[in-house]
Amino acid sequence: MRITRFQAGTLIVLAIIFLTFWPALNNGFVWNDSALAGSPVFYDFNLLWQVLSGQIRDPQFNLSPLSALLFYFENSFFGGRPFGFHLVSLTVHLLNTVLLIYLLFKIWPTEDNARLVTAQHLIALIYALHPALLEPVAYISAQPELFSAFFMLLSLVLLESGLKFNKFLAALFYLFSLLFSLYAVIFIFILPFWLKYRKKPVSLRTYLYFLFPLALSFVLYYLAVFRPPSVNASSVDIYSAATLISRTVLEYLSVLVFPFYALRPVHYLAPISDPLSIPALISYAVVIGLLTLFIRLKKVFPDGFWLAATVLFSFLPLLNIIPVTFPGGSIASERYLAFPLALAIIFITHVIFKLTDGHRLKKRVYLFYCFLLIWAVFSIRTVQSTLPKWKNDFALFEWASQKAPESYLPDLKLAENYLKIRQYQKAMRSAAEAQTLAPKNPATWRIKAEIYLARGDTQSAVLLLKEALKLSKDNSLTLTALGKALIQAKKYKEAIGYLNKALKLNxxxxxxxxxxxxxxxxxxxxxxxxxxxxxxxxxxxxxxxxxxxxxxxxxxxx
Known part of the structure; x- marks a missing residue:
């Protein structure tokens, strides 16, 4: 059996991806991964069903339906060992790359032209090795976003055929993507732009194929116990909103365009407080420049304009323009980049092929190959140097505190981990740093109180926790910690009152x-x-x- 250039190139790309990301297989559980691997909900199917069906209502349980089932089966099969979870994540990432390669070859048929086949495989490799995809691949809790991206890409692949049955399958897979992550809602907005770009009819019948699974998924979300997406109303005035959007655009642009050596977690970054500061003004200028470029694109690349619109809309939730907080993730997080980055790669390929007109690429092909190979080498270097720093919670949050020193979250998590191993001095130092960065966040007060409690200073712990409750009355962690402190102080009736409030929340x-x-x-x-x-x-x-x-x-x- 003769292997074609397309098949050989695809196998080489997959091998490079696997070798690049293989250190992730040796990583443990980080951040909230251990909660997914250790929760009894994911070991007892009856308990899981009671939660999913609403018989037991737990406001803290905010996983989507298929995500919950996914983690149940993974725990059953792998027994809570991180290797299996990481292997699933890497496998889905490889499948997403295969679907992207298929789309690239479907949109730009190469007829097995050696140079163009190699070019498209290298472009797909840029996607697969992009450091911005480290979080969805390396974090087990980000698996739902990887699976959601897989089913959305599969829907696009099936739409390319135009067959009626394939449209039905595409709609079915879209339902799966929605039941993994509500980020997939954006697919219904980008669909007309994609069809327009592919010169396919944007008919009501085609749209209805995808509106039905959208409506069905909303019924499943709202009838069950899942928390619906909520509007992030932390910044209500127009200046703060504009600053937040502009800052997020700038940060994502830097991560996507030049992520090497300066890779840092976007969702750890503190928002710009002064809307007239120099960083804010730079952010505004970048956004205005991008919008101007997008408007001019209609004249320069009329057929590529619809593809650009597809890419732009796919990024809207991540840029805080559609300010929705999705279940299972933060509002600005790299874990949602798997699908929009694939669309961005398709757009970049479109621009390259239009500028070179396909044939002129042959003359400049070696220069083009050199550029892509240099990018790939730097990407591999960044991925492989970063993955060991995500091996466990200590390594992750030490790395995050250096990369995002303005965020309280890494220091808070470091304090929690130092407290677990009874290194109270280091825990207090990290907690104090977190409280300095976020003095109005009840979590920073709570962790300091827990350190005092562990050292036997019950009185100081109770005072701090009561101050934390003034900042947030309905915080189950603070209520639980206060109940624990009062039990140690032998104030049992008062403790039970706070603990019952916490139990209603969790x-x-x-x-x-x-x-x-x-x-x-x-x-x-x-x-x-x-x-x-x-x-x-x-x-x-x-x-x-x-x-x-x-x-x-x-x-x-x-």
Missing amino acids: PLSADIHILLAEGYFNLKQKKEAKAHLEAANRYATRTELRRLQNIKQRLGTK
């Missing part, structure tokens, strides 16, 4: 049930204590089960 927390059991037991209310111990036993993670056994022994229960 009913599946084994930690809250354990603390309530301890409080009721000390008040000689053994019936209530036993009920909470049973609930804790049901909802406990593997780590909490060991703690639960110690609590049972201490309370004298079986």
Whole structure:
């Protein structure tokens, strides 16, 4: 069987991607990955079904339907070992690259021309190796966005055929993408621009194929317990909104155009506080320049204008122009880049082929190859130097605190991790830095209080936690920490009051049930204590089960 240039090139591209990202397979769980791997919801299908069907309502559970099922099956198959999760992420990334290669060859048929085949494979390689895709590939919690991008790209591939049955399949796969991530809502907005670019009829019938799964997914989201996307109203005045949008555009532009050596997490960055500062003015100028370029594109590349509109609309949620916070991710996060970056690569390919007119590319092909190869080498270097820094929580947040020193989040997470290993001095130093950067954030007050509590200073912990509650009354973590501090202070009735409030906000927390059991037991209310111990036993993670056994022994229960 003879292997074509297309097949050989695709296999080489996949091999390079695998070798570049293989260090991710050795990484552990970072940030909230461990919650997905350790939660009892993803080990007990009956419990998962009760949460999905609304029999147990947990406001903290905000995963999309297929994401929840995905993590359940992964936990069942891999037993909570990170290698398997990372292997799934890398496999989906490889499949997304294959779909992009197929789209590139479908839009620009090369008839097995060696130079053009190589050019398109190199362009696809730029997408696959782009450092901006490190987060969706390396973070297990970002798997839903990878799967959502896969099904949206698959829908575009099926639309290329024009067959009626394929349209039905494309709509079905669009439903899957929506049930993985609500970011896929943007597909319905970019669809007419894509069809216009591909010179296909934008008919109501075609649109209805995709409106039905959109409506069905919304029914599933709203009838079940999933939190709907919410508007990010942190900045309500027009100046703050304009500053936020401009800053985000500038940051994403820098990450996408030149991510080498300066790769940093966009969603850690603190917004510009002064709308008339020099960084803000630079951001405005960049946005105005991009809009001017987009308007002029209609004259320069009339057929490419619709593709540019497709790319622009795919980025709108990420740029805070559509200010929606999606379940399972932050408002500005690289994890959502898998699909829009693929569209951007298609647009870049369109511009290159138009400028070179396909044939002139042959004359300049070696210069073009050199440019793409240099980019690929720098990308590989950046990816492989960054992945070891994401090996565990300590490495990740040390890296993040250096790359985004204006953000409180890395220092907060470092403080939490130092507290777990009882390095109180380092924990307090990180907590103080986080509180300096975000004095009005209750989490920074809470972590300092937890450090005082671990060192035995119950009085200081209670005072700090009550101050934190003034900043946010409905914060389950703060309420839980305050309940724990009051139990240590032997103020059991007051502790139970706060813990019951926390339980309403987070009913599946084994930690809250354990603390309530301890409080009721000390008040000689053994019936209530036993009920909470049973609930804790049901909802406990593997780590909490060991703690639960110690609590049972201490309370004298079986």
